[in-house]
Amino acid sequence: MKINKNYANVAESYLFSDIAKRVENFTKNNPDKKVIKMGIGDVTLPLCDAVIKKMHSAVDEMSKKETFKGYGPEQGYAFLRNSIKDYYKSHNVELDENEIFVSDGAKSDLGNILDLFDKDNVCLVPDPVYPVYVDTNVMTGRKIVFMNANEDNGFLPLPDKNVKCDIIYICSPNNPTGAVYNYEQLKMWVDYALEVGAVILFDSAYEAFVEDDLPRSIFEIDGAKKCAVEFCSFSKTAGFTGTRCGYTVVPKTLEFDGMNLNKMWLRRQTTKFNGVPYIVQAGASAVFTKEGQAQIKEALSYYKENARVMAKTLEDMGIWFTGGKNSPYIWLKCPNNMKSWDFFDLLLEKANVVGTPGAGFGKNGEGFFRLTAFGDKENTKTAMERIKSISFS
């Protein structure tokens, strides 16, 4: 039996285990210090009432023969797909319900969509980047070309006609940088993809944080339905990181090599997936009710206020950063040209605050640092006061 040898080429990531080790050491040596964690991109507020109520009633349905649900449609229940369709409509994007596929999260679908593409394609991936875009392609042996995201382009690289590629990854609002493409910039990407015949894999997991006049979906851009697949999630929008639900939009008009991607993805999902738990889909549908929308907006405002406090602190300190608005992430330039890990150690030592060294997200991340706004409000304020009191000179 021949193994897929490409797995040997997947780099082991020690980023978060390295962080954990340094924090553990610090805590052991400083048991009296209260460490505040702003490193991991996980939510902390509970599920909203509307979702909780709906899930309780869905559990009850599963307890009675008359209302019990067995196998559901692999693509997701129509009640949820229709709600997602209406949600898109509220952003002026018209979709057919059969273009929407309910998933167990953006991470799964971002990996699994690659099933549809030949190994012999070149991927264009920004650096710094969410490591999953890279690893999933290394596992198949696809060639990866990086595009530089840096201070010069505000961590929003634009198409370079000299670079040949077939599969383009765009995440906006971006993880880890918090940077967001505007309409004009995203249009440049769509035009470029259409011109070279590439597919755009658009990760919109953080769209709910957009508040300015910026695109929340790539399908707000003319032509995108002929070149893009969009991945979205309830994880950050409604606190579903441990509840697992997302959705992927594959337009019916998406064709490559004479084959229809919507039909291929349906075939993939019906063959290798059995849908998301009924209880979870019921809960997700409550996110779109009037009550649910009001409640998730409250939680989003809580995180956004954290981001605002963080951004204000950095502004006051004269530290360069992206994100902090329209995003739960702040991507800051380490003061005094410090390296990412040196800044990590300094912040832990002097402010007892944990963040994520930018170097962990790619070579262009060196010298930068990520903080997340998903923490507790009081802790966030305290962390910022502590950072402000550090002398970086």
Place this chain on the structure above:
Amino acid sequence: MKINKNYANVAESYLFSDIAKRVENFTKNNPDKKVIKMGIGDVTLPLCDAVIKKMHSAVDEMSKKETFKGYGPEQGYAFLRNSIKDYYKSHNVELDENEIFVSDGAKSDLGNILDLFDKDNVCLVPDPVYPVYVDTNVMTGRKIVFMNANEDNGFLPLPDKNVKCDIIYICSPNNPTGAVYNYEQLKMWVDYALEVGAVILFDSAYEAFVEDDLPRSIFEIDGAKKCAVEFCSFSKTAGFTGTRCGYTVVPKTLEFDGMNLNKMWLRRQTTKFNGVPYIVQAGASAVFTKEGQAQIKEALSYYKENARVMAKTLEDMGIWFTGGKNSPYIWLKCPNNMKSWDFFDLLLEKANVVGTPGAGFGKNGEGFFRLTAFGDKENTKTAMERIKSISFS
């Protein structure tokens, strides 16, 4: 962008849509007839009380900041993996908890495990077969060799040393035939796999139906930990078809080409999966409590009694079949050498009973027919009385 052209070779399955169409036609022309459906392999009894209670309490945990669960371990929570480990121990199989991976169902993992294998492997698949084994490999362009399961071998084919293969699919108790390998037969498969260096993908989704002295896990066989991966599910064991949870066992001792499959699968899952919903894992863990075990056994007994009634009827009629014991499926030989679809039409017409034509599962299924024991008790009895009253001469 180059598409994965292998998708063009995946056969469209019209089996269940063809069945639905014929039933719809019949119902339209015979509105007074009460049609009994014994075709689809989906459970009908609700989730047991222990699971329902545990899921309600898990939903409550998600409603409070102090007990809220964000991202969980991709491999599954330790509380569930330990319960699964103990369950295996009760069948005399010793596992390490890190050999157990909680999944959203056997179907997902049976497809996704192929990520670890090179395209250039030959798959050995029984005919008749659960179509997913075939389709997932056609999608990657792997060569498939079929082994004949038929009346002569009791639908339990044994290794043929003249056939070269790398990936072997075994499902026992089998879907669609209900046939179950004994210890000696399964040992022949393990020995063969070790000899030729193949991997066995063992689908044990129906193990909970085993009551005789037959293997429930391939790891009951010496040597299996060096050649097999096992896929199991709560779907049929505890009525989780719409709740989605299963588990995959990848032994730490499984190595091919100098690479460790357990480590590769962990890498695959941490990269392309974010775990099963906490609420679902909590519910699944209740299956292993004393209360839960008693309750699921009650449901299993209900289905087993249906199977017994069905088997008794066919015995009385002198119709040859496999399954009906240690399995929720009955695989019968159509009387008078009828073809599968002719028997389907006759059964629908004369007994108003819907089953699944064996021809839908492969060429060796022609002339056979599948009935499932997952229906209502009274309906099953009525269906059997109706079938008994048909004159097949």
